Amino acid sequence: MRVYIPATVGQLREVASGAWEPVSAFAVTDRMLEIAPDMDPDEAAEEVIHVAAMESALRLESPLRVVVAVDHPRSDIVALPGAHPAAVSLAGRVRQDTVVCLFVDEPEAEPDVAGALIDDEAALDRLVGRDLLWYDVSEIDAIALV
Numbered sequence: 001m002r003v004y005i006p007a008t009v010g011q012l013r014e015v016a017s018g019a020w021e022p023v024s025a026f027a028v029t030d031r032m033l034e035i036a037p038d039m040d041p042d043e044a045a046e047e048v049i050h051v052a053a054m055e056s057a058l059r060l061e062s063p064l065r066v067v068v069a070v071d072h073p074r075s076d077i078v079a080l081p082g083a084h085p086a087a088v089s090l091a092g093r094v095r096q097d098t099v100v101c102l103f104v105d106e107p108e109a110e111p112d113v114a115g116a117l118i119d120d121e122a123a124l125d126r127l128v129g130r131d132l133l134w135y136d137v138s139e140i141d142a143i144a145l146v
Contacts, residue, residue, distance in 0.1 A: 006056035103132035
């Protein structure tokens with residue numbers, strides 16, 4: 001199952017090593033699709049990426065939003081009742097060969113991430129309007145140096 005995991009730039013070395021053990025992620029869950037039945041799968045995935053990106057912004061050690069897309073075994077994913085409809089928990093490590101791609105803010109987004117964290121509504125509006133950049137898994141090391 002495709003899951004979108006909020007991360008920090010500092011965690012990307014763990015991702016690359018296969019030693020990363022995140023406990024939470026977001027996915028296009030049945031519950032999410034029930035709430036938004038008019039949303040097609042691509043729109044639902046875009047929404048889930050956005051939710052994961054905002055969760056990433058809440059992790060203070062990262063100046064940029066980072067989302068790692070992973071194909072994780074469905075048997076190791078559990079929906080989290082009472083949380084966001086796309087919230088899931090993960091069991092086990094994320095193997096490097098299951099990482100599909102990364103979504104990362106462009107460096108110019110850093111002031112907006114910082115502003116959003118201190119409730120600057122203008123910065124939050126700009127951040128919501130920003131698209132994350134797509135990166136191939138082969139680019140993890142280059143992103144980790146940012």
